[in-house]
Amino acid sequence: MIEDVEAFRAAWNAAQAIEAGPRPDAAIQKALDRLAEGVLSRVVRGSTVQAALKPYLAAVKRGESTSDAGSLDATVYRDGDRWILNARMGYASSLSAFNSKGERLSLPNDLRWSYRYFGSILKTGTYLAFDGISLSDAGIRYDYRFQWLRRTMSGYVSAGLATGTWTFGDSEMGHLEASGNRVKLRSLDSPKTFFFANAVRALRRTETWSLSWTGARRTSVAFYDADLRAADLWLQTHRGTKLGDWIVAKDNRMVSSIHRGRDLVELDLDGIRLHFNLIRQGGKLVVRGVTVKP
Structure with a gap:
Protein backbone atom coordinates (compact mmCIF):
# COMPACT_ATOMS: atom_id res chain seq x y z
CA MET A 1 0.00 0.00 0.00
CA ARG A 116 -11.74 20.42 -17.63
CA TYR A 117 -14.35 17.68 -17.25
CA PHE A 118 -14.86 15.38 -14.28
CA GLY A 119 -17.74 13.08 -13.49
CA SER A 120 -18.97 9.65 -12.55
CA ILE A 121 -20.49 6.53 -14.04
CA LEU A 122 -24.20 5.84 -13.61
CA LYS A 123 -26.72 3.35 -14.92
CA THR A 124 -29.34 4.45 -17.46
CA GLY A 125 -31.53 1.61 -18.67
CA THR A 126 -29.58 -0.71 -20.96
CA TYR A 127 -26.28 1.16 -20.69
CA LEU A 128 -23.83 2.70 -18.32
CA ALA A 129 -23.12 6.37 -18.93
CA PHE A 130 -20.37 8.82 -18.04
CA ASP A 131 -21.84 12.08 -16.75
CA GLY A 132 -19.02 14.63 -16.97
CA ILE A 133 -19.34 18.23 -15.77
CA SER A 134 -17.00 21.09 -16.65
CA LEU A 135 -14.57 22.19 -13.95
CA SER A 136 -14.02 25.71 -12.66
CA ASP A 137 -12.96 27.27 -9.37
CA ALA A 138 -16.24 29.15 -9.15
CA GLY A 139 -19.33 29.41 -11.23
CA ILE A 140 -23.01 28.65 -11.52
CA ARG A 141 -23.32 27.66 -15.17
CA TYR A 142 -21.59 24.52 -16.39
CA ASP A 143 -21.16 22.48 -19.55
CA TYR A 144 -21.71 18.75 -19.52
CA ARG A 145 -20.91 15.77 -21.73
CA PHE A 146 -23.06 12.67 -21.33
CA GLN A 147 -21.65 9.56 -22.99
CA TRP A 148 -23.31 6.15 -23.05
CA LEU A 149 -21.10 3.05 -22.82
CA ARG A 150 -21.78 -0.42 -24.18
CA ARG A 151 -20.06 -3.31 -22.44
CA THR A 152 -17.90 -5.59 -24.62
CA MET A 153 -15.60 -8.54 -23.96
CA SER A 154 -12.54 -6.28 -23.91
CA GLY A 155 -14.04 -3.28 -22.12
CA TYR A 156 -16.46 -0.55 -23.20
CA VAL A 157 -17.28 1.32 -26.41
CA SER A 158 -19.24 4.52 -26.95
CA ALA A 159 -22.97 4.05 -27.60
CA GLY A 160 -23.87 7.74 -27.95
CA LEU A 161 -22.86 11.23 -26.87
CA ALA A 162 -24.84 14.32 -25.87
CA THR A 163 -23.55 17.71 -24.73
CA GLY A 164 -25.21 20.73 -23.20
CA THR A 165 -25.13 23.60 -20.72
CA TRP A 166 -27.01 23.89 -17.43
CA THR A 167 -26.79 25.66 -14.05
CA PHE A 168 -26.21 24.57 -10.47
CA GLY A 169 -28.76 25.58 -7.88
CA ASP A 170 -31.99 23.61 -8.07
CA SER A 171 -31.08 20.04 -7.07
CA GLU A 172 -34.54 18.81 -8.09
CA MET A 173 -34.08 20.08 -11.64
CA GLY A 174 -30.68 18.91 -12.83
CA HIS A 175 -29.67 18.42 -16.44
CA LEU A 176 -30.49 14.69 -16.34
CA GLU A 177 -33.74 12.78 -15.91
CA ALA A 178 -33.62 9.03 -16.56
CA SER A 179 -36.39 6.44 -16.50
CA GLY A 180 -35.66 2.98 -17.86
CA ASN A 181 -34.44 3.23 -21.45
CA ARG A 182 -35.60 6.82 -21.84
CA VAL A 183 -33.34 9.72 -20.89
CA LYS A 184 -34.12 13.44 -20.86
CA LEU A 185 -31.27 15.95 -20.98
CA ARG A 186 -31.92 19.62 -20.27
CA SER A 187 -29.79 22.36 -21.78
CA LEU A 188 -29.67 26.11 -22.40
CA ASP A 189 -29.25 27.72 -25.81
CA SER A 190 -27.25 30.93 -26.18
CA PRO A 191 -29.08 33.99 -27.56
CA LYS A 192 -27.33 35.85 -30.36
CA THR A 193 -28.08 39.46 -29.43
CA PHE A 194 -28.10 39.57 -25.62
CA PHE A 195 -27.05 37.41 -22.70
CA PHE A 196 -28.30 36.43 -19.27
CA ALA A 197 -26.68 36.24 -15.85
CA ASN A 198 -25.20 32.78 -15.33
CA ALA A 199 -27.88 31.73 -12.85
CA VAL A 200 -30.76 32.41 -15.26
CA ARG A 201 -32.22 29.36 -16.96
CA ALA A 202 -33.51 30.86 -20.18
CA LEU A 203 -33.84 29.56 -23.74
CA ARG A 204 -34.28 26.09 -22.32
CA ARG A 205 -34.17 22.96 -24.46
CA THR A 206 -34.96 19.35 -23.56
CA GLU A 207 -33.70 16.41 -25.62
CA THR A 208 -35.29 12.97 -25.22
CA TRP A 209 -33.07 9.97 -25.94
CA SER A 210 -34.15 6.37 -26.43
CA LEU A 211 -31.82 3.47 -25.60
CA SER A 212 -31.83 0.20 -27.53
CA TRP A 213 -29.35 -2.53 -28.45
CA THR A 214 -28.11 -0.33 -31.32
CA GLY A 215 -27.19 2.51 -28.96
CA ALA A 216 -28.62 5.85 -27.82
CA ARG A 217 -30.80 7.75 -30.30
CA ARG A 218 -32.26 11.24 -29.92
CA THR A 219 -35.99 10.96 -30.56
CA SER A 220 -37.26 14.48 -29.87
CA VAL A 221 -36.25 18.03 -28.96
CA ALA A 222 -38.51 20.49 -27.13
CA PHE A 223 -37.71 24.21 -27.16
CA TYR A 224 -38.96 26.52 -24.41
CA ASP A 225 -39.09 30.31 -23.83
CA ALA A 226 -40.56 30.98 -27.27
CA ASP A 227 -41.09 34.66 -26.38
CA LEU A 228 -37.39 35.21 -25.65
CA ARG A 229 -36.42 33.33 -28.81
CA ALA A 230 -38.76 35.56 -30.84
CA ALA A 231 -37.22 38.71 -29.33
CA ASP A 232 -33.71 37.45 -30.05
CA LEU A 233 -34.63 36.63 -33.66
CA TRP A 234 -36.17 40.09 -34.16
CA LEU A 235 -33.01 41.76 -32.88
CA GLN A 236 -30.90 39.55 -35.15
CA THR A 237 -32.90 40.48 -38.24
CA HIS A 238 -32.78 44.19 -37.35
CA ARG A 239 -29.04 44.37 -36.91
CA GLY A 240 -27.84 46.75 -39.57
CA THR A 241 -30.80 49.09 -39.09
CA LYS A 242 -30.52 52.29 -37.08
CA LEU A 243 -32.85 51.02 -34.35
CA GLY A 244 -31.31 47.55 -34.21
CA ASP A 245 -27.73 48.82 -34.03
CA TRP A 246 -28.65 51.36 -31.36
CA ILE A 247 -30.26 48.64 -29.23
CA VAL A 248 -27.70 45.91 -29.67
CA ALA A 249 -24.66 48.10 -30.39
CA LYS A 250 -21.44 46.19 -31.11
CA ASP A 251 -21.51 44.17 -27.91
CA ASN A 252 -24.45 42.12 -26.72
CA ARG A 253 -26.21 43.58 -23.69
CA MET A 254 -27.12 41.69 -20.54
CA VAL A 255 -30.79 41.16 -19.74
CA SER A 256 -31.22 42.61 -16.26
CA SER A 257 -34.96 41.89 -15.98
CA ILE A 258 -37.73 40.06 -17.82
CA HIS A 259 -41.44 40.89 -17.59
CA ARG A 260 -43.93 38.60 -19.30
CA GLY A 261 -47.56 39.08 -20.12
CA ARG A 262 -50.17 37.89 -22.56
CA ASP A 263 -48.76 38.34 -26.08
CA LEU A 264 -45.81 40.39 -24.86
CA VAL A 265 -42.41 40.22 -23.27
CA GLU A 266 -40.42 43.15 -21.91
CA LEU A 267 -36.64 43.03 -21.60
CA ASP A 268 -34.36 45.46 -19.83
CA LEU A 269 -31.06 45.42 -21.76
CA ASP A 270 -28.61 47.39 -19.62
CA GLY A 271 -31.13 50.18 -19.09
CA ILE A 272 -32.85 49.99 -22.50
CA ARG A 273 -36.39 48.69 -21.92
CA LEU A 274 -37.87 46.97 -24.94
CA HIS A 275 -41.53 46.01 -25.12
CA PHE A 276 -42.05 43.23 -27.71
CA ASN A 277 -45.62 42.70 -28.91
CA LEU A 278 -46.03 39.08 -29.98
CA ILE A 279 -48.39 37.24 -32.30
CA ARG A 280 -48.65 33.58 -33.22
CA GLN A 281 -48.11 32.77 -36.88
CA GLY A 282 -47.89 29.26 -38.29
CA GLY A 283 -47.61 27.79 -34.81
CA LYS A 284 -44.74 30.13 -33.88
CA LEU A 285 -44.47 33.27 -31.81
CA VAL A 286 -43.19 36.24 -33.82
CA VAL A 287 -42.67 39.89 -32.96
CA ARG A 288 -45.41 42.15 -34.31
CA GLY A 289 -43.91 45.39 -33.03
CA VAL A 290 -41.35 46.82 -30.63
CA THR A 291 -41.64 49.81 -28.32
CA VAL A 292 -38.69 51.44 -26.58
CA LYS A 293 -39.88 52.46 -23.11
CA PRO A 294 -38.33 55.12 -20.89
Missing part, protein backbone atom coordinates in the same frame (compact mmCIF):
# COMPACT_ATOMS: atom_id res chain seq x y z
CA ILE A 2 2.86 2.37 0.83
CA GLU A 3 4.47 1.44 -2.49
CA ASP A 4 1.32 2.61 -4.32
CA VAL A 5 1.55 6.05 -2.71
CA GLU A 6 5.28 6.32 -3.44
CA ALA A 7 4.71 5.32 -7.08
CA PHE A 8 2.07 8.04 -7.37
CA ARG A 9 4.27 10.63 -5.62
CA ALA A 10 7.11 9.95 -8.10
CA ALA A 11 4.74 10.26 -11.07
CA TRP A 12 3.15 13.39 -9.58
CA ASN A 13 6.55 15.03 -9.04
CA ALA A 14 7.36 14.46 -12.71
CA ALA A 15 4.03 15.90 -13.85
CA GLN A 16 3.00 18.59 -11.37
CA ALA A 17 4.77 21.44 -13.20
CA ILE A 18 3.16 20.55 -16.54
CA GLU A 19 0.09 22.56 -17.48
CA ALA A 20 -2.73 20.27 -18.57
CA GLY A 21 -4.47 20.99 -21.86
CA PRO A 22 -6.88 19.43 -24.36
CA ARG A 23 -4.18 17.14 -25.75
CA PRO A 24 -3.09 14.17 -23.57
CA ASP A 25 0.20 14.45 -21.71
CA ALA A 26 2.10 11.23 -20.97
CA ALA A 27 3.48 12.36 -17.59
CA ILE A 28 0.11 13.54 -16.27
CA GLN A 29 -1.56 10.40 -17.64
CA LYS A 30 0.94 8.23 -15.75
CA ALA A 31 0.20 10.08 -12.50
CA LEU A 32 -3.55 9.69 -13.07
CA ASP A 33 -3.13 5.97 -13.72
CA ARG A 34 -1.10 5.50 -10.52
CA LEU A 35 -3.77 7.40 -8.58
CA ALA A 36 -6.58 5.30 -10.09
CA GLU A 37 -4.82 2.02 -9.34
CA GLY A 38 -4.00 3.01 -5.76
CA VAL A 39 -7.47 4.31 -4.91
CA LEU A 40 -9.12 1.25 -6.42
CA SER A 41 -6.89 -1.15 -4.45
CA ARG A 42 -8.12 0.48 -1.23
CA VAL A 43 -11.78 0.62 -2.28
CA VAL A 44 -11.74 -3.10 -3.18
CA ARG A 45 -10.50 -3.77 0.37
CA GLY A 46 -13.48 -1.91 1.83
CA SER A 47 -12.33 1.71 2.05
CA THR A 48 -14.51 4.64 1.02
CA VAL A 49 -13.30 6.74 -1.89
CA GLN A 50 -12.60 9.76 0.32
CA ALA A 51 -10.62 7.67 2.80
CA ALA A 52 -8.72 6.05 -0.07
CA LEU A 53 -7.72 9.50 -1.37
CA LYS A 54 -6.27 10.72 1.94
CA PRO A 55 -2.75 9.21 1.69
CA TYR A 56 -2.41 10.55 -1.85
CA LEU A 57 -3.49 14.04 -0.85
CA ALA A 58 -1.02 13.88 2.04
CA ALA A 59 1.78 12.83 -0.33
CA VAL A 60 1.57 15.98 -2.48
CA LYS A 61 1.24 19.71 -1.99
CA ARG A 62 -2.52 19.95 -1.68
CA GLY A 63 -4.04 22.35 -4.21
CA GLU A 64 -5.98 25.39 -3.06
CA SER A 65 -8.05 25.58 -6.26
CA THR A 66 -9.44 23.06 -8.74
CA SER A 67 -6.81 23.96 -11.33
CA ASP A 68 -3.86 23.08 -9.04
CA ALA A 69 -2.06 19.78 -9.70
CA GLY A 70 -2.43 18.99 -5.99
CA SER A 71 -6.22 19.06 -6.27
CA LEU A 72 -7.11 15.34 -6.42
CA ASP A 73 -10.45 13.57 -6.67
CA ALA A 74 -11.92 10.25 -7.75
CA THR A 75 -15.24 8.47 -8.31
CA VAL A 76 -15.74 4.70 -8.41
CA TYR A 77 -18.49 2.54 -9.94
CA ARG A 78 -18.85 -1.25 -9.75
CA ASP A 79 -20.25 -2.97 -12.84
CA GLY A 80 -20.69 -6.58 -11.77
CA ASP A 81 -17.20 -8.10 -11.83
CA ARG A 82 -15.68 -4.86 -13.14
CA TRP A 83 -14.67 -1.53 -11.66
CA ILE A 84 -14.72 1.85 -13.41
CA LEU A 85 -12.85 4.74 -11.83
CA ASN A 86 -12.52 8.40 -12.79
CA ALA A 87 -9.38 10.02 -11.34
CA ARG A 88 -8.69 13.77 -11.43
CA MET A 89 -5.51 15.80 -10.96
CA GLY A 90 -6.15 19.51 -11.43
CA TYR A 91 -8.00 20.11 -14.69
CA ALA A 92 -7.02 16.71 -16.13
CA SER A 93 -9.03 13.56 -15.49
CA SER A 94 -8.95 10.01 -16.79
CA LEU A 95 -11.40 7.12 -16.81
CA SER A 96 -10.02 3.64 -16.08
CA ALA A 97 -11.77 0.26 -16.16
CA PHE A 98 -10.53 -2.96 -14.55
CA ASN A 99 -11.68 -6.57 -14.49
CA SER A 100 -11.80 -8.74 -11.37
CA LYS A 101 -8.12 -9.62 -11.81
CA GLY A 102 -7.09 -5.96 -11.77
CA GLU A 103 -6.33 -5.96 -15.49
CA ARG A 104 -7.10 -2.82 -17.46
CA LEU A 105 -10.00 -2.84 -19.93
CA SER A 106 -10.42 -0.73 -23.07
CA LEU A 107 -12.35 2.56 -23.06
CA PRO A 108 -13.10 5.30 -25.63
CA ASN A 109 -10.03 7.54 -26.08
CA ASP A 110 -11.98 10.70 -25.27
CA LEU A 111 -12.70 9.31 -21.79
CA ARG A 112 -9.17 8.13 -21.10
CA TRP A 113 -8.17 11.81 -21.19
CA SER A 114 -10.54 14.64 -20.31
CA TYR A 115 -9.59 18.28 -19.92
